[in-house]
Amino acid sequence: MSDYAGSYKFKSVSISKNTDSTNITGLISEVNVFAYIEQPSATIMVSIKDSINFLNDYPIKGGQELEIEIDFDNEKRTWKVVIASIEDISSSLNTKVYNLRCVSHSLFKSHYTTISQYFQGKLSDIAKSIFEQYKNPTEKIRIWDESANSGSYVIPGWSPTQTIMWLASKSRAKNTDTRFKFFQ
DSSP states (O other): OOSSTTOOEEEEEEEEETTEEEEOGGGEEEEEEEOOTTSSSOEEEEEEEESSOHHHHSOOOTTOEEEEEEEETTEEEEEEEEEEEEEEEEEOSSOEEEEEEEEOHHHHHHTTOOEEEEEEEEHHHHHHHHHHHHSOTTOOOOOOOOBSOEEEEEEEEEOHHHHHHHHHHHOBBSSSOOBOOOOO
């Protein structure tokens, strides 16, 4: 049981560079997870207190994978996310403090991928095929509802995430007039 609502305990935080992985757990001062149903992905902000000059010795780049393992309410959770940016860098005498903004693999990939294609069929099937094509192998579908409506669409150079969100907004549930949302 957690000590208080939202409490967690770090197991490890590691950053990947090519095939190597470096444990940076000792540098982490805070992890915040921001999840909004109106956004396609959770954003994880990792605050780092760097007194060993890690940022200069191990250059961090956008697109590097960060793996975060925590114990949350007696359950082990692992997030594999991608560093989207380094923010709020400040320095004092011997320490740099900065935040790593992390997002899902597919959202990061969507920033430099576009789809210009004709699709036809059930909207949920079209969206699922796009997600399957552009997702990272570690990303899994947990809940994917089937839509009742079908259509023909030309996607005009949108990102995979923008396309999936648009298709979700046009989809209708089988038994109700509910619109879908895309969130990972």
